[in-house]
Amino acid sequence: DIQMTQSPSSLSASVGDSVTITCRASQSIRIYLNWYQQKPGKAPKLLIYTASSLQRGVPSRFSGTGSGTDFTLTISSLQPEDFATYYCQQSYTTPLTFGGGTKVEIK
């Protein structure tokens, strides 16, 4: 199985801050990396697919980069509705696997 490791596991930030979350794969997954946002009690929501493509309807303050084994999700100007948990997920091969999550909290 491909292991996905996210860092940090949690972070505190203020509205307007720029934050970056890192995801590392245990082997190359080319660009097959997705990012999801999950709020308490809700299902995950797709933000970014194939490493850097923004899903329709997702604000442009979200961006993704990377290829191979190292990927990042950046939120350029944190808004109140962005406080949530973020997961990366590799779509390169089955079993599909997720990172452990990064909880973004209000400072």
Next chain:
Amino acid sequence: QVQLQESGPGLVKSSETLSLTCSVSGDSISSDIYYWSWIRQPAGKGLEWIGRVSASGSTNYNPSLNSRVTISVDTSKSHFSLKLNSVTAADTAVYYCASWNAVPRYFDYWGQGAPVTVSS
């Protein structure tokens, strides 16, 4: 636009079989771009992919659960199902059904989630 809705018992006894159904509306369950998937999330923890089924009945499972899981599809009823046997407390989780869009390779639609508790 696809809508997904999980249904099934919220409480299952240890060693018995967990059974959930996901009803699909808004798009055809027979679409060849989708794999119909199950994902679970224990309270306060991360997401685990359980497996998926295509409209033709082709399946892929997570090897960690492979021997205990069966996912099937009934296109006539526009639903797909999960069976997980020999459950233990470790199987207590929120179970989500989701559509895996095979072309861009992502989960684009999710159900609201069905909490399942395994009791002794």
